[in-house]
Amino acid sequence: MAQKKISFYYKNICEDIIGSEHGISQSQLDDLAKKTGPAIEEVNRQRKAGIIPYRDLPYRKDYPKQVKEAARQIRGECENFVVLGIGGSALGNIALQTALNPYLYNIDSRQRKGPRLFVFDNVDPLQFGGFLDWIDGQLDKTIFNVISKSGQTAETAAQFLVIRQILMDRLGPEGYKQRIVATTNAGKGTMRAITSEAGFRSLEVPDGVGGRFSVLSPVGLLSAAVCGIDIDALLAGAAAMDKRVSETDFFANPAAVNAAIQRHYYQRGKRISVMMPYSYALKDLSDWYRQLWAESLGKRTDLDGRQVFVGPTPVKALGATDQHSQVQLYREGPNDKVFTFLQVDDFGRDVVMGDCPPSAPELGYLAGASMAKLLNAEKLATEYALVKDQRPCLTVLFDSICPETIGQFIYLYETTTSIAGLLLHINAYDQPAVELGKEATFALMGRPGYEQMADKIRPFTKQDSKFVI
Amino acid sequence: MAQKKISFYYKNICEDIIGSEHGISQSQLDDLAKKTGPAIEEVNRQRKAGIIPYRDLPYRKDYPKQVKEAARQIRGECENFVVLGIGGSALGNIALQTALNPYLYNIDSRQRKGPRLFVFDNVDPLQFGGFLDWIDGQLDKTIFNVISKSGQTAETAAQFLVIRQILMDRLGPEGYKQRIVATTNAGKGTMRAITSEAGFRSLEVPDGVGGRFSVLSPVGLLSAAVCGIDIDALLAGAAAMDKRVSETDFFANPAAVNAAIQRHYYQRGKRISVMMPYSYALKDLSDWYRQLWAESLGKRTDLDGRQVFVGPTPVKALGATDQHSQVQLYREGPNDKVFTFLQVDDFGRDVVMGDCPPSAPELGYLAGASMAKLLNAEKLATEYALVKDQRPCLTVLFDSICPETIGQFIYLYETTTSIAGLLLHINAYDQPAVELGKEATFALMGRPGYEQMADKIRPFTKQDSKFVI
Structure with a gap:
């Protein structure tokens, strides 16, 4: 079977389709190819120089091995797996x-091949309190995976301090440590110090990989492996995409073409980039992309x-x-958006509609x-x-939804982002x-040391009743 | 106790706070008041003339009575309540x-005071198929509420044809009808015809109330009442807000001030309107608003x-x-957004952080x-x-999250939308x-009758391999 x-x-997005005002002509595409070439080469150079180590994650042998070993243990020890993290430590x-x-x-x-999974990426007392009410009484069947590179992120630290106290009170100062797995910086930082002191099991957040580029590291892989996802296939997918996005021929490089088109439209006033999967399963990939x-x-x-303020606004749909929202x-508002659809060729299962009620022959076209x-x-x-209204549309077509294609998608968009950053002249x-x-x-x-900042903020936090209705 | x-x-948003380039001065506010006055009066006139009947929903006596009676029956008959709808028939x-x-x-x-609730607003075979696998075997403990004004909405009709066939096959041509409740047009249309033929219980989608303005009608009230929400309090909240948003004094009318500010910024290039609740419970209100x-x-x-293309793009955060996303x-990108925060004064419960680990005194500020x-x-x-970066910020402050305040919020934003429509000169x-x-x-x-359209579309749907990477 060919790889998916x-x-x-x-x-x-071409002018033959959406007209010359909003479309891109062949000569403009050739121009984009010329301008994007150096960015492709620069990203390839940075990658070889070890400056963007996220690009090497698909080839690491140590992380998948450590993650699979930890996952094997964890799956035997719990019915609930709870991630405490935020941003890049949750979205992937x-x-x-x-x-x-x-x-x-x-x-x-x-329907599940592992423990339940919860990911908490907020400090909402109602949401987290409701969860605590439920988890109470099954703490000894639950493992908490606290993910924070430094351990100082306020939201994650807050969740951790709540959970740590509850576990210590219930399971004792020795028993509680079996219930926490930390994913954090290898050698230094607040969470590493806590982990060493308490004796938690731990995994590593790789050096030089920012949170939003970390899903293919232990940050994103552990919960996936615990819940039965084939992380080797995920990484193999990313590696397969690596070849395609390293391609120096612009027209053979999907990350380069994507980045160039996005930048072209951004600079021509289309400041909103909509990602619209036609698949519920893919919906949170667009939140990750966001x-x-x-x-x-x-x-x-x-x-x-x-001084210039740069940046397209990503929108998930x-x-x-959202056709009904x-x-x-998207059609009649300002032509200020570029659309990316995600489309799935083979969903792997289907649901078939039944007969049409006799009183509603107008639904006959749906029967069967x-x-x-x-x-x-x-x-x-929709496209x-x-x-027809001259709105530019791109599509990422998935043969199917499987670890291989998801790995490809992640790596495609990470590299697209790297190239787009160079094209926009930003870091x-x-x-x-x-x-x-944060401050x-x-x-x-x-927090001690922030008294001067507190003085500065005070005038802004007091509500001025003149402006309250 | 005073009403929440x-x-x-x-x-x-004022220039004293964010500077004169992006802020609004007192004289500009006075100017907005002058320009918005006629729109307030026009909305009040339309409301009295019966042109915008959504405004009367808080005062209907028939709907809440019918909904509560239906909910009382349904609560005794099921453990799962499943809404089939899309857009305005789901988001509320x-x-x-x-x-x-x-x-x-x-x-x-x-933690629940009624049946489980599922709302399906898509036709995804993996999502819906996964649900069918689970619901199988408990169909006799499940009620399906199909919501469609006409009954011709393709997605809802598709879901309905799937469920109808399964129920008929399992429960027989007589038994199945107890498991479906239709919310649809009172006197005509596809779903009304099906309902009459089959003998389903039904509720009414009010005439003249568009889907996105229908949450305070049986469309939104039935699932709420079935799940134990106090719909009388919800409607009382809306009625309380009605007084405030009918106020002809601009500065005393929150809908008018909100609409005027939004329009002011839209016309000055801030085409994105972000709604960012600081509360998980309020997050789907921003999707409804969207x-x-x-x-x-x-x-x-x-x-x-x-010909002009008008329309701010709403973004939910x-x-x-999303501080970590x-x-x-929002701070360093283009200054092209106006922000609306939702803030909750009293969450009604709290979660307290425990002690700080000895190895991490830097987290001491969070302990307790x-x-x-x-x-x-x-x-x-964040505000x-x-x-500090001259970005305009609004806040809707909730005393607490309860049916009264949610009803107020819904009615505030519905009326804000009516006024904004007039200010933007659109319907x-x-x-x-x-x-x-749709076509x-x-x-x-x-579908028969759409053959010509099919011919027109064909060239667009065939993938051109020249543009595939």
Whole structure:
């Protein structure tokens, strides 16, 4: 059987299809090829120089081995596996689970091949409190995987301090440590110190790999392996895509073509990039993409001595659902978006509609039809309606949804982001603007050393009744 | 006890806070008041003239009575309540459930006061198939609520034809009809004809109320009542807000001020409107808002003989989660967004952090702190960081999350949308651009009468291998 793959399809951005005002001509494509060539080579160079180590994750032998060994143990020890993390320590885990495990995984024990999975990426007292009410009484059947490179991320640290105390109170200072697995920096930092002191089992967050590029490391792989996902196949998919996105021939490199098209439209005023999977399973991949794209490309930069604010806004949508929510705007609102559909060729199962009621012959066209056929017809129909209104449309086509194709997709978009960062003249790997909010949180929580910041914030936090209705 | 309420806070769009380039001055506010006055009066006039009957839903006596009677029966007859609907027939139901019932409602039987609730708003074979695998064997403990004004919506009709056949096969041509409740047009249409023929129980979709304005009708109320939500309190909240949004004094009318500010920014290039609740429970209200805003305001229109594409793009985000995904872009990307935070004063419960591990004194500031305090500190901190970068921020403050405040929020945003529609010179109540995609779907599914359309689409649906990578 040939390996399942994904393809990138870009005809519906061409001027023959959507007209010359919004479409791209062959000579513009040739121009994009010329301008993007150096970026492809620079990314390849950075990769060889070890500057972007996320690119090597598909080839690491140590991580999958460690993860599979930990997963084997954990699967024997729990009925619930709970990830405590946020941002890059949560979105990849969620995306893999939604993509590769059944819709009712947590509800239907017959449909799952591992423990229930929960991923908490917030500090909401109602949400987390509701969870604590339920988990109470089965703590000895639950393992918590706290994921934080440093251990200082306030949300994850807060969740951890709640869980740690409950486990210590219930299972004693010795017993509790079997219930926590830490994924954190190998040699230093707050969570590493806690882990060494307490004797937790642990895995490593690789050096030099930012959270949003870490899903193919132990950060994203452990929960996947615990829940029965074939992580070797996932990594093999990423490695297969590696060859394609390293290709120096622009027109043979889907990451380069994707990045160049996205940048072309961004610079021509289409500042919104919509990703719309026609598949529930793929919906959280677009949430993962949303972080990757926004945090990597949303950057203040200096251009010829002028301060510039750069960054397309990623938007997640879901087909066919959002046809009844967003498509009115997508067609008749400003032509300020580029659309990327995710389409699945073979869902691997189907649901067939029954007979038509005698009183409703107008539904006859659906009788005996299948949901897979309808869903894909809706994708084509929506795309048709959009191109009729000169809106540019891209498609990532999945042969099927399996670890191999999901690995390909992740690696395609990570590399697309690297190339897009170069094309936009920004650093795709930092996130300087997140700092001020973190510091302001410390100040408001009374962390020592942040008293001056607290003084600065105070005038903004007091509600001024003149502006309250 | 004073009634719980929501307030609208708009100081952080003012020029004293975010500077004159992006802020609004007092004289501009006065100008907005002058320009918005006629729109307030026009909406009040339309409401009195019966043109926008969604405004009367809080005062209907018949609907709540019918819904509560149906809910009382249904609660005695099932352990699973399944809504089949899409768009406005799903988003309100989901929003009410997430807002007003526990996080683990479907998983923890001790935490729920009614049957499990599922809302299916797609035709995904993997998702729906996974659900069918689970529900099989408990069909006699399950009620399906098919919601469609006409009954011709392809996705809902498809789901219905699947479920109808399974129920007929399992429970016989007589037994199956007890398992379906239809919410549909009172007197005509496909689903009404099917309902009459089969003898299903039914409720009414009110005339003249579009899907996205229908959550306070039987469309949204039945699943809420079945799951134990106090719909009288919900409607009372909406009625309380009615007084405030009918106010002709601009500065006392939160819908008018909100609409005017949103329109002001839209026309000055801030085409993205982000709603970011700092509460998991409120997260699906922002998805409900996303349909309301996009489908109502995304419109092609003629302005002085020129064709104009109008419409802000609504974006949903979630605090604190998206601080680690979107805030980098929100601060350093283009200043093309207006932000609306939802903030909760009293969550009604809290979760307290435990002791700090001896090896990590740097986490001492969190020891003994509460999640509610941290979550609200994060909201203020993020807002502070945004206003420091001249980004306009609004807040809807909830005293607490309860049916009264949720009803107020829904009614506030519905009326805001009506006023914004007038300010943008568009019809907020139609959705003409959805039609072409529907027809194209019919054509691709082989519905008789759509053969010509099928011929037109064919060239677009064939993949051109030249553009595949």
